[in-house]
Amino acid sequence: MSVTRAVVLILNLASPSLALAATAPSAPAEPGYAVSGHYVIGGTDMGYDYLRADAAGHRLYVAHSTRVEVLDLPSGTKRGEITGIRGVHGIEVVPEFNKGYTTDGQDRTITVFDRDTLAVIKKIQPTGVKPDAILYDGFSKRVYAVNGGSTGDVTVVDPKTDTIVGTLALGGGKLENIGFDGRGHGFVNDEEKSIIHVFDTQTLKKTGEWKMGTCQEPTGMAVDTEHHRIHSVCGNNVMAVLDSDNGHLVAEVTIGSGPDGAAFDPRTHRAFASNSDGTLDVIQEETPNRYVRVQSVKTGTGARTIAIDDQTGVLYVPTVSFGPAPAGGGRKPVLPDTFGVLAVSVPAPAGH
Numbered sequence: 599m600s601v602t603r604a605v606v607l608i609l610n611l612a613s614p615s616l617a618l619a620a621t622a623p624s625a626p627a628e629p630g631y632a633v634s635g636h637y638v639i640g641g642t643d644m645g646y647d648y649l650r651a652d653a654a655g656h657r658l659y660v661a662h663s664t665r666v667e668v669l670d671l672p673s674g675t676k677r678g679e680i681t682g683i684r685g686v687h688g689i690e691v692v693p694e695f696n697k698g699y700t701t702d703g704q705d706r707t708i709t710v711f712d713r714d715t716l717a718v719i720k721k722i723q724p725t726g727v728k729p730d731a732i733l734y735d736g737f738s739k740r741v742y743a744v745n746g747g748s749t750g751d752v753t754v755v756d757p758k759t760d761t762i763v764g765t766l767a768l769g770g771g772k773l774e775n776i777g778f779d780g781r782g783h784g785f786v787n788d789e790e791k792s793i794i795h796v797f798d799t800q801t802l803k804k805t806g807e808w809k810m811g812t813c814q815e816p817t818g819m820a821v822d823t824e825h826h827r828i829h830s831v832c833g834n835n836v837m838a839v840l841d842s843d844n845g846h847l848v849a850e851v852t853i854g855s856g857p858d859g860a861a862f863d864p865r866t867h868r869a870f871a872s873n874s875d876g877t878l879d880v881i882q883e884e885t886p887n888r889y890v891r892v893q894s895v896k897t898g899t900g901a902r903t904i905a906i907d908d909q910t911g912v913l914y915v916p917t918v919s920f921g922p923a924p925a926g927g928g929r930k931p932v933l934p935d936t937f938g939v940l941a942v943s944v945p946a947p948a949g950h
Contacts, residue, residue, distance in 0.1 A: 629866075631880055631943065632944075636938060636939075637669055637941070639676070639938050641662065641663075641934075641935065643664060644918060644934075645685070646663065646916050646937060647687045647688070647903060648661050648688045648731070648859075648905075649905035649914050649915075649939065650690060651671065651906060651912075651914060653671075653907045654909075655713060656670060656672075657670065657671060657691075659689045660939060661686040661688070662686070663685075664681070664686065665680060665681045665683055666679065666680040671912075672941070677716075680698075680718065683709055685702060685703035685704035685705070686702060687702075687703050687731070687746075688700065688730055688743070689732070690741060692741065692757055694739075696712070696713045697712065698710070698713050699741055700732070701725070701730055701743050706723055706726070707722065707724070707725065708721070708723070708743055708753070709722075710760050722755060722760055722762060725753040726745030727745055727746075729753065730744050731743075731774065733776050733777070736780065737781060738799035740754050740755065742755075742776055744773045745773065750770035750771065750773060751770075752765070752773070753765055766803075766804070769804070770791065771789070771791045773787070773788055774818075774819075775830075775860070776819065778821060779821060779823055779826065779842045783797070785828055785842065787817060787818075791807075792810055792816060793808060794807070794808040794816070796808060808840060809845075809847075810832070810840065813834065813836050814834040815832055815833030816832045816833075817831055817832070818871070820869060822883070822886075824864055825886040826843050827842060828842045829860050831860045833857070835855060835857075837852075837853050837860070837881060849887070849888065849889045851890070853871040853873065853879040853891070854871065854873030854894065855874065856875055856902055857871045857874070857902065858874065859871070859872040859902060859905075859915070860904065861904050868880055869881040869889070870904060872901055872902055872903055873901070874901070874902040876897050876899050876900075876917075877896060877897060878913065878915060878942055879895075880894070897942065898917030898918075899917060900920075901915035901917040902915075903915065910943070914942070915940050916939050916940075917940055918938075920933065
C-alpha cells in the first residue's frame, strides 16, 4: 500500500507564526494498518452515524436508524439490539455505572440502557433540538449530549439518577463533537462558525471560543489528555491540532475528504481521521508539537465515523455500498443489505 506523505504545518513555539515543513526523511515508516475484518449487518434502513467500542465488555455498539446494533468483539457476531430509538446518533457506555446512553435525534430524548442485558431503563427528555454526539466525563461524572439543532446547547445528565441537571448554553451555530481534558474543561466543535467552544464542567459555564487556523466546518474531535492536545477534523481536508490549555494552534495536517470522526490512541501516540471518501488517515504524533500523516488506509464508501478499542487499538468504521446514480442526476442510492462495519488494525507479527 502506498503512503501519502502530507505537508504538515508545525507551530514554532518561539514565533507566533506557523512554519512550513515538508515531509522529512526521519518521518516514521508506514505503520501497516489494513482492513482486518468485515462485519455485515444488513437491513434496509440505511441511516447510520456513530459507533462506540466497549473494550471491557468486548462489544461494539453501532447506530443504525431506529436501533443500536450490538456486536461481539472481536468476532463481530451480533449479540443483540437496543430498539425503539428514532433517529439514533450517538452512543456512550459508562462501565462505572454499568449503563449505556444513546441520543435519539427525532424525539429529543436520551435512552438509558442496561450494559449487561441491553434492556432500556429510562427515557430522559426533553433534550435540546436534535441530540447528536454524547460523551461521559469522568472528572465531573456527568454525561453530555450535544444538541446539533438550532439551540446551540448541551444537555447535561447525572448518571447516578439519570436526570437532566443542566443545560449548557454555548450560543453556537451547528454544534458537532465534544471532548474533555480530564481536568475540568470541555470542548465542542462548531461546524458553522469553525470554532471550538470551551466550557467549565463544574459550573457549566462557557469560558471561551477558540479559532482553528484554516480549519473549516470541524466535526470529529479526539483529545490527548496526556499531552493536552485537541485533534479536530475539518471539512476542508485538514486535521487541526490545538493546545487544550490555551487554544493555540499547534499543527495542521492534510487528511481525506468528508471527515466526520476522529480518534486517538495514547499507546501509540497516533490520531486518526475517518473520511466519507473511503479513507482512514493515520497521523503520528512525533512530539506534542509535530504531527505527520504516515498512512492513508483504503476503507469503504461512506466510512465517515470511527470508534477505537482502547485495549487492542483496533479501529472500527461503518460503511455501505451504493448503486449507480439516477439517470436524471441526484444521489446514488444505498444498496439494501450492504450496511456493515470494517475493522482496521495493524496485523500481528508472524507467530503471534
